[in-house]
Amino acid sequence: MSRMAKVFYQDQFAGIISETDEGYLFRYEEDYLQKEKAKPVSLTLPLRKEPYKNKTLFPFFDGLIPEGWLLNIAKDVWNLNIRDRMGLLLTCCKDCIGAVSIIPIEVITND
Numbered sequence: 001m002s003r004m005a006k007v008f009y010q011d012q013f014a015g016i017i018s019e020t021d022e023g024y025l026f027r028y029e030e031d032y033l034q035k036e037k038a039k040p041v042s043l044t045l046p047l048r049k050e051p052y053k054n055k056t057l058f059p060f061f062d063g064l065i066p067e068g069w070l071l072n073i074a075k076d077v078w079n080l081n082i083r084d085r086m087g088l089l090l091t092c093c094k095d096c097i098g099a100v101s102i103i104p105i106e107v108i109t110n111d
Contacts, residue, residue, distance in 0.1 A: 003086050004105040009041050017061060017102070019086040026058060027051040041100050057085040064093045064100065 004018040007026070012035070015028040026045060032038055033047055040046050042060035052058065065088045066074055074092050075082055082088070093102040 003090060005090055006103045006105060007041055008101045008103065009039060010099045011101075014038075014041055016105070017058075017089075019057075023053060023055040024057050024061075024086075025051050025053050026061075057089065061089055061093075061102075064096050064098075064102065065089055066092055 002018050002020045004016055006013055007015045007017055009032075012032065013029055014032045015026060017024065017026045028047060028049070030049075033049065038047055042058075044060050045052055045058065056062075062085055065071070065085065071082065071088075074080060074088065078091050080087055080091060089102055090104040093100075094104075095101060
């Protein structure tokens with residue numbers, strides 16, 4: 001089962017980040033790419049149709065996760081494992097400082 005989130009840039013839906021068994025994937029939304037003033041969410045993730053793939057969480061997204069005392073508060077309040085970088089991203093980065101926000105996508109499974 002993969003975990004996914006919508007990535008917003010300045011309140012515009014820019015793409016989707018997901019965690020799979022193979023690693024991480026980030027893909028810009030087609031509608032976002034077609035906007036005249038579309039900007040990349042990071043200089044390390046320039047605009048393109050092809051998805052970005054990485055074995056570990058992309059450094060840009062990892063950098064959105066709180067550090068230090070704020071990470072300790074998040075870990076204690078939400079009972080998070082600090083090694084679960086995607087879990088931290090999904091829980092802590094809905095209202096980041098800066099232009100990017102991460103909104104988890106609830107996955108419904110048929111058990």
